[in-house]
Each structure stands twice: as C-alpha cells, then as structure tokens.
Amino acid sequence: MQIIASVPALQRLAQRWSRTGTRVGFVPTMGSLHDGHLSLVKRARQLVGPRGKVVLSIYVNPTQFGPGEDFSRYPRDWERDLRLCRAAGVDVVFAPDDRQMYAGDAVARHSTYVVEEDLARTLEGASRPAHFRGVTTVVAKLFNLVRPEVAVFGAKDFQQAAVIRRMVRDLNFPVHIDVAPTLREPDGLAMSSRNQYLRGSKRAQAAVLWRSIREARRAVRRSRRGISAVRLKQRLKRFIEREPAARLDYIEFFEPDTLVPVAKVTRGAHLALAVFVGKTRLIDNAPL
Ligand code: AMP
Numbered sequence: 001m002q003i004i005a006s007v008p009a010l011q012r013l014a015q016r017w018s019r020t021g022t023r024v025g026f027v028p029t030m031g032s033l034h035d036g037h038l039s040l041v042k043r044a045r046q047l048v049g050p051r052g053k054v055v056l057s058i059y060v061n062p063t064q065f066g067p068g069e070d071f072s073r074y075p076r077d078w079e080r081d082l083r084l085c086r087a088a089g090v091d092v093v094f095a096p097d098d099r100q101m102y103a104g105d106a107v108a109r110h111s112t113y114v115v116e117e118d119l120a121r122t123l124e125g126a127s128r129p130a131h132f133r134g135v136t137t138v139v140a141k142l143f144n145l146v147r148p149e150v151a152v153f154g155a156k157d158f159q160q161a162a163v164i165r166r167m168v169r170d171l172n173f174p175v176h177i178d179v180a181p182t183l184r185e186p187d188g189l190a191m192s193s194r195n196q197y198l199r200g201s202k203r204a205q206a207a208v209l210w211r212s213i214r215e216a217r218r219a220v221r222r223s224r225r226g227i228s229a230v231r232l233k234q235r236l237k238r239f240i241e242r243e244p245a246a247r248l249d250y251i252e253f254f255e256p257d258t259l260v261p262v263a264k265v266t267r268g269a270h271l272a273l274a275v276f277v278g279k280t281r282l283i284d285n286a287p288l
Contacts, residue, residue, distance in 0.1 A: 001082075001085060001086050001090055001091060001092070001093065002091065002092045002093070003082065003092075003093045003095065004092060004093070004094050004095070005094075005095055005096055005097065005100065006096070006100060007096060007100045007101070007145060010092075010094050010096075010145050010146065011145060013092070014145065014146055014147045017053060017147070018147055022051075022052065022053055023048040023049060023051070023052035023053070023149050024048065024052065024053050024054075024055060024146065024147065024148045024149055024150075025044030025045065025047050025048040025052060025053070025054045025055070025148060025149065025150050025151070025152065026044065026054075026055045026056075026057070026142070026143075026146045026148035026150070026151040026152070026175075027040045027041055027044050027054070027055070027056045027057070027090075027151070027152050028056075028057045028059075028138075028139060028142050028151065028153075029056060029057060029058055029059075030058070030059065030060045030061065030074065030193065031058035031059075031060065031075075031076055031077065031078070031081050031095075031193070032074075032075040032076060032077050032081070032193035032196070033058075033077075033080070033081045033084045033085070033193075034183075034191045034192070034193065034195075035183050035191055036154055036156060036182065036183040036190075036191040036192070037056075037084075037154075038084060038088050039154075039180055039181075039183050040152040040153070040154060040180050041054060041056060041085070041088045041089070041090055041152075042088065043152045043178060043180045044150065044152045044178075045089060047150045047152070047178060048149065048150065053091040053092065054089065054090050054091050054092075055090075055091065055092045055093075055094055055146050055148065056085055056090045056092070056093055056094070057093075057094040057095070057096075057142055057146070058078075058081055058093060058094070058095040059094075059095065059096055059101060059138070059142075060074050060076065061101070061134055061135070061138040062098060062102075062107050062134075063102075063107060063110070063113075063130070063133070063134035063137060063138065064130075064131050064132075064133075064134025064135045064138065065131075065134070066128050066129065066130055066131065069128070070194070070197075074193070075193050075194075075196050075197075078095075081093075094142075094145070094146065101138070101141065112137075113133050113136075113137045114133070114136040114137045114140045114167060114171070115132075115133050115136065116132060116136050116163045116166050116167050116170070118166065119159065119162050119163050119166055119258075119259050120132035120133075120136070120159075120163045122159075122252070122254075122259055122261075123159050123250065123252055123254075123259065123272050123274075124159050124160075124274070124283065125159070126250070127249055127250060127274060132159075132160070132163050135160060135163065135164075136163060136164070136167050139151075139164055139167070140167065140171070140173070143168075143173050143175055147174075148175050149174075149175065149176065150175065150176045150177075150178055151164075151175050151176075151177055151178070152178045152179075152180055153177060153178070153179050153180070154179070154180055154181075154182060154183075155179050155180065155181050155182045155285070156182040156183075156190050156191075156192070156283075156284070156285075157283070158256075158270070158272060158285040159259065159272065159285075161177065161179045162259060164177055165177045182284075182285075182286075184210065185207075187204070187207040187210070188207050188209075188210030188211065188213075188214075189203075189206050189207045189209070189210060189282075190209070190210070190282075190283075190284050192282065194280055194281070194282065195282075197278075197279070197280040198277060198278070198280055199278075201245070202245050202277050202278050202280070205243040205244070205245050205246055205277055206275075206277045206280075206282055208239075208240050208242075208243045208246055208275070208277075209240075209273060209275055209282055209283075209284040210284065211239075212236045212239055212240050212251075212273065213271060213273075213284060213285075213286045215236060215239055216232060216236060216265075216271050216288055217286075217288050219232060219235070220232075220265055220266065220267055220269070220288045221267065221288075225264070225266075226264035226265055226266035227264065227265045228263070228264065228265075229253045229261065229262060229263055229264065229265050230263075232253065232265050233251050233253075236248075236251055236273075237251065240273075240275055243277070245277050245278045246275055246276070246277050247275065247276045248273070248274075248275055249273075249274035249275060249276060249281065250272075250273065250274050251271065251272070251273040251274075252271070252272055252273070253265045253269045253270070253271055253288070254269065254270055254272070255269070255270070256268075256269075256270040256287065265288065266288075267288060268287065268288070269287075269288050270285060270286070270287050270288065271285060271286055271287075271288055272284070272285035273285070
C-alpha cells in the first residue's frame with residue numbers, strides 16, 4: 001500500500017494510471033475509519049476488479065466545517081486508519097495536509113469554490129450554511145487529482161451523495177458515482193466517526209435516530225392515504241426528545257430524487273434528520 005501526502009506525487013501516479021488504462025476506484029473520507037468506510041472500499045474493489053486501483057483519501061477538510069463546529073477536535077487516528085486500509089486491500093492512501101490541498105499558506109488564500117445551488121440549500125445545507133460549498137469544492141479537487149472512473153459514497157450522507165451526483169452531471173466530471181448502503185451498529189445507530197464523542201448513557205440514547213425512523217415507517221405503513229408531514233414531525237420530535245440528552249435539529253420528509261419536501265408522507269418518501277445528543281450532532285436518513 002502506498003501512502004501519498006503530496007499533490008504532485010498523486011498527480012503523477014494518476015497520469016500513469018490514465019496512460020496505462022488502469023481502472024481507478026475512489027473513496028473519499030475524513031479518516032477515523034469504521035466498518036461503514038470499509039464497506040465502501042469493498043464496493044470500490046468490486047467495481048474496479050482485482051487489477052484496478054483503489055484510492056482512499058483521508059482529509060479533514062476545513063472548508064466544510066462552520067465556525068463553532070468540531071473541526072479542531074474531529075477524531076483522528078492515523079495508525080489505526082492505515083492498518084485498516086492495509087487489511088481492506090486499499091492500494092493508495094492519499095492524505096494531504098491543508099498546505100497541499102489549499103495552495104501555499106492554506107485556506108486563507110484559496111478563492112475558487114464549487115457551489116451547487118439547488119439540492120444543497122435544504123436539510124444539512126440549511127443547518128450548516130457553508131458546508132456543501134466546502135464538500136463540493138474539496139470533492140471536485142479530489143476528483144481532479146485522483147481521476148477515478150468510479151467514486152463510492154455512503155447513503156448515510158444522503159444529501160451529500162445527491163449534491164455530488166448533481167455536481168458531476170452539471171460539470172461533466174468523467175466519474176460514476178456509486179452509493180453504498182448505511183452500515184449500522186446492532187442497535188441501529190448509523191456508524192459514524194462522531195459516535196466516538198458519545199460518552200456514558202448518550203451512546204444508548206443516540207439509537208433514538210434509528211428508532212424514530214422505524215416509528216415513522218410504522219406510522220406511514222399503517223396509514224392508507226399518507227400522513228401530514230407537519231403532524232408526523234411533531235410526533236417524532238416528541239418521540240426523540242423523550243431522551244433527556246436529545247434535541248432535534250431538523251426532521252424532513254421529501255422526494256428522494258429532488259429533495260423537495262412533501263406535505264403528505266407516503267411510502268417511498270424519504271426521511272432525513274439531524275439530532276444533537278448532548279453536544280454531538282448526528283444525522284441519519286432512510287426511505288419510508
Ligand atoms: P466521512 O469520513 O464521515 O466524511 O465519510 C466518508 C464516506 O463514508 C462518505 O461517503 C460517507 O457517506 C460514508 N459513510 C460514513 N458513515 C457510513 C456508514 N455508516 N455506512 C456507510 N457509509 C458511511
């Protein structure tokens with residue numbers, strides 16, 4: 001397994017792969033890897049075959065964090081990440097620092113951004129205003145560097161995958177976007193690097209995101225003609241906030257392709273929610 005920190009070194013390698021017609025699968029991450037990330041690696045390997053190359057990037061991208069968010073304390077575990085990547089059969093770990101990713105003396109001097117202006121406005125985009133601008137910008141940069149044939153994202157970040165797909169379509173990136181299912185802990189909590197923040201009873205309370213998804217499914221499946229989104233939101237907010245450390249940030253029901261909210265929630269609508277459990281902000285989503 002190769003570990004590359006330098007942008008020019010990665011560019012040289014990607015150029016060589018391009019000349020030799022090597023298939024490249026790409027998994028962008030912020031590190032602190034868990035089985036969810038590793039399932040994306042497995043998927044990338046399936047897609048490019050044993051002779052293809054699987055690149056995993058580890059980069060905690062400062063431009064996708066807002067002021068007051070957890071950028072500086074985001075969990076980092078470099079040695080463990082490398083061990084997991086080796087065991088999972090990753091060919092190249094690309095782990096640049098801010099100077100490599102954001103020209104010269106880092107973020108302050110960077111002035112070109114990629115902005116998706118439709119799907120990125122709602123949900124996470126409404127709660128975290130500059131978040132998707134940071135995501136689309138860094139993913140566009142990574143696509144330009146790695147030049148993958150396919151990039152694998154997790155359904156855990158449903159809106160992110162939708163925004164990236166739109167960016168790829170609108171800007172003609174020659175990459176296929178594959179979205180792999182959300183991996184969960186036994187109690188249903190979606191795996192996330194941020195779960196490490198959950199201490200004591202908060203870990204068990206965090207399963208309320210998954211339980212509220214199941215509650216919504218039951219309600220929708222019981223009703224013949226669908227349920228008012230407003231009423232279902234109120235009901236789930238109460239359900240979630242019965243957990244003492246849980247506070248709902250948002251819960252929305254929408255069309256999965258357009259992310260446009262629905263007034264009546266029926267089967268096939270998509271649910272996404274963000275909940276603070278203590279200071280930890282968790283997200284989840286699922287089709288109903
Ligand atoms: P992150 O390191 O959190 O930026 O995530 C990197 C990639 O892993 C993104 O495409 C995420 O959607 C994906 N991912 C994160 N958690 C999970 C999970 N529990 N199951 C599947 N994919 C995940």
